[in-house]
Amino acid sequence: MPSHTHDVTLDGAEVRKRFVNWADGEADREWRCLRLLHDEAPGIAPRPLRRETVDGHPVVVMERLPGESLGGAPLTAEQTLALGATLRTLYGIPRERVVAAGIEERRYGPSTLPAALAGWLDDIPDLSACRDPERVRAGIAAAREWLARPGGIREPRLDSLGIADLNPANILWDGRTCRLVDFEDGGLTDAAFDLADHVEHIAARLPGVFDVDALCAAVELSTDDEARMRAYRPLWAAFWLVMLLPGNGGFRRNPPGTTEAQAEHLMALIG
Template identity: 60%
Template sequence: MQTSTHAVTLGDTEVRKEFVADHEAQAEREWACLALLAEHAPGLAPRPLRREDGATPVIVMERLPGRSLAPQPLDARRTAALGTALRRLYDVPVAAVRDAGIGPRRYGAREHVQVMQDWLADDVDLGECRDPLLVREALEAARTFLADPPLPEPCETALGIADLNPANVMWDGRVVRLLDFEDGGLSDPAYELADHVEHLGSRLPAVYDAGALADAAGLDAEARDRMAAYRPLWATFWLAMLLPGNTAWRRNPPGTTEGQAAHFLALAGAH
């Protein structure tokens, strides 16, 4: 199950990001992504400055101007700026991504179904839920969905950030810049946007409008269809994260799991 992987210390001009001891792969991935973006999309993400030797992996990067997006719906200006940032990211040549040794993003389209099948394979004690019957119905529907998911053929046509939690989007009043590439890698913009709009941190406060963000990021009709197809898959991710005992269960108020259950059932057409 997904857990936090780092501690961040802010300086006046630098940010020190310390990963937990067994997350060297995430540190390597982030360093590679930041170095690549410094070359191919300068200013889009923090410029990597140095790495520190020690018991845990540490990356030091420049501190970006601006503030993280607030947990509220984006206006048209911010949505357009975010779309511009995402297009710059997706325009990085795939050959350059591969040459930098960057592989598929974490929880990529080719592996995600199996990951979710594994996460939801065991029965869960739902006694702490406000509405155990609703959550159980959603879990059964999710398992059915995952057994034969109506998903498009996975493709890897762009560099993706993976985690577009609003806290990772910096806005200075004019330009959007992006933070946190530890899970980033080769992906499909449609898969990325499905992840972004389904992220609990953006969905609950309705930060991203799915249609407006797809427009701003330049998705065509076929990519929009893929995005829609992937959204129930990401809804199962958050349903799993919100089950009793898991990280998101502890971090969110009572009733959040039931809300996610109803949301998944609606997306999957089960209600």
């Protein structure tokens, strides 16, 4: 499951991102994504400056971008349009350029997340610390049933570059433009899959940061892609239900009742 992967320090005009280890390839993904973005879509992400190794840890050094992190409150109409334009640029980078840059599928991508999630749902911890364990069990059962449905997951595509983690804190707003940071999990993806990830991110959904319809319109998703995005949302809602179970960081960081509310949200999406 996802865990703490890096530390960030600011040094004047530079940002130094020190990764915990080499094992999961976060530093490689970050560096390759930033280099490609600098070549294909300069201005929407930090310019990569150099790579270092410090005390055995990989470090990516990048430029420090202007702006303040979004999150905690709904985006304005202007911010939604700006974010849509940035995501369109990101998703519009030709697949062949992504592949040529040595960038593979994003972490927990369309072809890997369903199996990983099924494994996590089969290894459920003691739920006695939950406010309503039975409600949480009902959500887990619904997630398992949904994952097992024939045709429940759309045929995955790998034709776009995605950031993967669009926690609103990773969106910088300077009053006109939205820029993106934190590409350590980025890679080839399906735009519909990534957008479902973004709108279901717990840090965005709980405070209502994204208006789903407005963001889809701003990204200019086709009718088919929007339908596919909505079909992927239960997958990410189930992901967050797992992250909010006892023993995981989400359970510790959020107030009592959040896990139960996530179970209700998932069951509402599944219908």
